[in-house]
Amino acid sequence: MTNKGNLAVRLAITAGLAMAVLQSASAQPSRVTVGTGPAGTAYNQIGTAISAGIQDALGIPATARPFGGTSQYLPMLHRGEITMGINSALDSQEAYSGQGAYTQPLGEVRALTLVSRSPYSFYVRADSGLTSIADLAGQPIITEYRAIASFNQVNAAILATAGLTPDDVRGETVAGIPDATRALVEGRVVASASVLGIPALREADASISGGLRVLQLGDDEGALDAVAGFSTATMEPGQAFVGIVEPTRVPHFDVFMNVGASLPEDHAYVLAKTIHENWPAMQESMPMLRAVGQDDLAPLNFHHPYHDGAVRYFKETGLWTGEHQARQDKLLAN
Numbered sequence: 426m427t428n429k430g431n432l433a434v435r436l437a438i439t440a441g442l443a444m445a446v447l448q449s450a451s452a453q454p455s456r457v458t459v460g461t462g463p464a465g466t467a468y469n470q471i472g473t474a475i476s477a478g479i480q481d482a483l484g485i486p487a488t489a490r491p492f493g494g495t496s497q498y499l500p501m502l503h504r505g506e507i508t509m510g511i512n513s514a515l516d517s518q519e520a521y522s523g524q525g526a527y528t529q530p531l532g533e534v535r536a537l538t539l540v541s542r543s544p545y546s547f548y549v550r551a552d553s554g555l556t557s558i559a560d561l562a563g564q565p566i567i568t569e570y571r572a573i574a575s576f577n578q579v580n581a582a583i584l585a586t587a588g589l590t591p592d593d594v595r596g597e598t599v600a601g602i603p604d605a606t607r608a609l610v611e612g613r614v615v616a617s618a619s620v621l622g623i624p625a626l627r628e629a630d631a632s633i634s635g636g637l638r639v640l641q642l643g644d645d646e647g648a649l650d651a652v653a654g655f656s657t658a659t660m661e662p663g664q665a666f667v668g669i670v671e672p673t674r675v676p677h678f679d680v681f682m683n684v685g686a687s688l689p690e691d692h693a694y695v696l697a698k699t700i701h702e703n704w705p706a707m708q709e710s711m712p713m714l715r716a717v718g719q720d721d722l723a724p725l726n727f728h729h730p731y732h733d734g735a736v737r738y739f740k741e742t743g744l745w746t747g748e749h750q751a752r753q754d755k756l757l758a759n
Contacts, residue, residue: 453695457487459682460498460510462573464491466602467543467620467713468511468680474711475540475682478703479696494572494601496526503531505687509696511540514654514679516575518728522759526574533686535732537693538700538722541680541713544621544660545576547583548668551638553615558643559587561594566616567605568596580618582652583676587643616640621675622666622713630667637668639675646674653728654679665712677716679724684732693734697722701742720744730756 457479461472472489480487492498495512499520502510512520512534523530547566549555555564561584568584568591569577581591597614599605605617606625610632619626621639630636642657649655655678662669669675682700684693700707704719723731723739725746730753731739739745 452691453483454485454508454688454692456485457508457696459487459489460495460501460507461489461491462494462511463601463603465624466491467541467623468495470623470711471540471680471713472511474707474714475700477710478707479699482699482703483695492572494570494574496572496574499527499531499534499683502683502685503533505533505685508684508688509537510683512681512683513575514681514726514728515579515652516573517681517683518653519575521729521756525578534729535684535686535688535693535735536727536729537682537684537697537732537735539679539717539724539727540682540700540722542656542677542716543680543713544658544666544675544677545579545618546621546642546673546675547580547616547618547640548609548621548626548637549616549640550609550633550635551668551670552635553638555615555640556638557587557641558583558589560640561587561616562589563594564616565595565597565614567599567608567614567618568594569598570601570605571598572601576618579652579655579676579678582649582655583618583642585643585648586645588645589643621660621668627667638670639666639668639673642674642676649676652678654726679726681727681729683729686732688732688734690732690734690737693732694738695734697732697735697738701738723749725749725752727752728756 459472459476462468476487476489498510501507519525520527520531602619608614609617646657660669660675708714723744
């Protein structure tokens with residue numbers, strides 16, 4: 426072969442390798458931004474742990490970006506302005522269908538993976554003498570959050586387990602979870618609600634003489650059935666959760682890592698794969714993730730559709746069933 430021939434071959438090989446590198450690079454995002462709640466909240470902790478895992482696994486910049494509340498970044502997911510965002514099943518469902526605080530459907534919101542089943546309930550000062558949700562009748566409590574609109578429905582459902590409505594209490598409105606915690610510490614309300622186990626609650630527990638107490642649900646737990654992604658479980662006293670002073674029935678809600686439908690399918694595939702394959706390590710760094718098993722990241726009980734890239738990955742791993750597909754098709758058809 427002539428020198429010109431050899432040169433042509435070398436150039437062709439180099440071009441092929443360059444193309445392969447470019448194709449490999451385009452198969453994953455160049456950077457990832459995860460929308461979360463304010464610093465110190467459960468969503469911010471989860472987003473920080475997962476973004477760190479993605480950065481380590483893919484070698485790309487990945488950061489958690491805190492917002493005042495989920496209602497602020499769900500529209501950004503819909504428009505494809507951030508890569509991922511952490512939302513409850515209820516918040517996701519309401520945004521996707523245009524219910525509750527969302528006057529227009531955010532129809533481009535898609536699920537990537539389940540990331541947590543978080544305990545959420547009302548808590549009081551332990552020395553208040555209040556022990557159950559029924560004791561909140563007539564009391565000043567936080568019932569609404571401006572930045573997390575979907576939790577207003579949750580708070581109402583929790584009250585309903587004891588036969589109460591928001592009209593039966595002296596409801597107060599705050600911006601978000603940090604403000605609700607401060608209101609209780611400062612004595613402006615007798616009860617607030619949040620995800621349990623977050624640093625803000627630990628700080629509040631340490632700052633109050635006698636600490637906090639999480640209230641027992643009322644007897645009508647079926648009042649929570651109408652809230653997307655909610656279930657109930659008994660929590661035992663332990664170091665992980667302040668305020669649990671005896672076995673206590675507490676609501677838990679599913680939390681999803683969401684993306685926008687405009688995210689390239691290959692990118693969603695890689696992100697779902699990275700989270701699934703690195704889930705044990707992420708759980709080790711963040712105990713809040715341990716309530717969800719590695720093969721439970723695609724639950725059947727979902728109320729907004731999954732991204733096509735995530736569906737492709739979960740089909741390959743055998744975690745996507747015919748029941749999943751039927752539910753997906755029904756959601757997309759509405």
